[in-house]
Amino acid sequence: MPSRSEQFSTRVVLSLVAAGLFVGLLSGLFGVGGGAVIVPALVYLGLSQREAAATSLIAIFPTALTGCVTYATTGNIDWLAAGGLTVGLVAGVQIGTYFLTKFSERFLRWAFVAFLVSIIVVQSVFVPNRGGSIRLSALTALGLVALGVACGFLSGILGIGGGGAAIPALCFIFGASDLAARGISLVSMIPGTLSGAIANLARRQAYLKTGLIIGVSAVCTVPVGAKLASLLSPRADALLFAAWQGVLLVRSVYVARQASSTDSKEDTRTRSHLETDQKTRSHLRTDQKTKGKTDQKTRSHLRTDLKTKGKTDRKAKESGR
Secondary structure (H helix, E strand, O other): OOOOOOOOOHHHHHHHHHHHHHHHHHHHHHOOOOHHHHHHHHHHOOOOHHHHHHHHHHHHHHHHHHHHHHHHHOOOOOHHHHHHHHHHHHHHHHHHHHHHOOOOHHHHHHHHHHHHHHHHHHHHHOOOOOOOOOOOOHHHHHHHHHHHHHHHHHHHHHOOOOHHHHHHHHHHOOOOOHHHHHHHHHHHHHHHHHHHHHHHHHOOOOOHHHHHHHHHHHHOOHHHHHHHHHHOOHHHHHHHHHHHHHHHHHHHHHHHHHHHHHHHHHHHHHHHHHHHHHHHHHHHHHHHHHHHHHHHHHHHHHHHHHHHHHHHHHHHHHHHO
């Protein structure tokens, strides 16, 4: 993977382009940003979980923008509902990107695994309704904002667009059709991922060119995925999405276990070093105490010798008189 200067080899560029094309297909098909694909791909290419999550938001922005246009042309976006979700998501992603710098690599990896498990369960059990719609009210608006905050937080710490969590909630809780839920999700990702990407770049956690290569490549295949989504039944689409998440889950668990094993070895080495340091400090304290006692004895002997010499000198003077 490139360093901070982002100098790419041909293999890396081709890998990023391939990942982008696949991400665009999934984004159009499932209405997600593609972070569940981008993050594992970047980790595989050598980025840390934190760097991959931060860079993923850069790649999702053009993908979501293209997906939004595609769904808007077919009339599958509820703009008012999208506005409420967007307000919350922009706020939540700022919170998430802040905590991205605080959580450990181990936590981030296993959090990503937990997210994938939850998505697989939800997509396996729920049957989306293609004919539903959201009935807006003050309570619904507050609910959409709250959902946006939660999805934005997940987006910030996991590097996902948030669609994987938003779409089932929009269908289950708010009654949106599956296509409308995808369109709403893609609209909210545009300002959400843009604000998160800017925050990550400001904190020097993300790779700009890497993200843009994936994002621009994804733009080419988003319309193809959206066309496929309209041809599949809602249930088939949900099961297909769950199956794909299962593939990612296996890979993510493997990576997380490897990282945990490495961390355990590092912890063992650290504890060993600490124990060695403690023993060294203990020996030093013992040596200092021994040296102190020896110095005391030496000073005592010197005082005794001085006293003895003084007495001898006095006796010699008295004898001379």
